[in-house]
């Protein structure tokens with residue numbers, strides 16, 4: 254597909270996005286909250302033993318708040334609320350500007366059950382980056398200067414399932430290119446093994462650090478430079494039309510590409526790099542926080 258053809262397709266799709274939802278939206282899939290098995294834990298606090306508390310430990314470990322060493326392995330799950338769990342919960346509450354009670358309160362549970370990016374918020378128990386808002390990883394993984402003039406990206410599958418996927422990723426790439434000065438080159442599927450950023454749709458377990466989980470829960474995830482990839486959960490109700498029953502593909506592509514360039518999660522709720530993302534939400538423009546973060550990495 255030539256550049257002009259792609260540009261026209263993108264313009265066409267973006268113009269469709271302004272039409273009323275009833276024209277295009279798929280039937281509601283019925284809201285379900287993936288992490289709702291945490292709900293019975295409301296009110297749990299230090300010193301208590303509560304059936305199912307190990308699920309909270311696994312949740313906090315999954316996103317980098319609790320070291321795996323503090324979760325019992327093997328038969329018999331650990332349902333005791335210890336000091337490590339309280340510290341992890343307080344870190345979670347601090348990160349998301351909740352009341353730092355160390356108690357599993359309703360507001361904390363509500364936020365935990367929201368759809369989100371699968372990339373952890375913290376790595377190896379340490380706070381990534383130096384910014385109090387935007388963040389980068391310890392060691393500052395980034396693309397070397399010689400890559401920035403020709404960063405290659407390509408699809409992992411020859412036929413992606415949504416017609417809007419390619420122009421949406423190109424739209425998101427252009428947003429990052431504008432603020433970094435990077436020059437991105439799309440390689441054809443036959444050459445995707447040579448791409449620096451490999452992009453694709455997957456379902457369930459697909460051979461990397463995290464399995465996808467169907468609608469809501471984890472929406473997508475990515476890997477940082479220089480072994481970057483961007484994976485989308487094929488089972489989400491993706492769309493480029495604003496609707497409470499779909500998740501905005503362009504917004505998530507913009508977020509995941511931020512990881513592929515080296516950004517971690519931001520604490521700023523309005524930022525593209527904030528880890529939570531609700532159905533019906535749209536974030537298609539980089540905020541000052543996102544720009545400050547990427548410019549710190551690529552001055």
Ligand SMILES: [Zn+2]
Pocket residue numbers: 370371372508509512518528
């Ligand atoms: Zn993310």
Ligand SMILES: [Zn+2]
Pocket residue numbers: 455459461462463474484
């Ligand atoms: Zn993946």
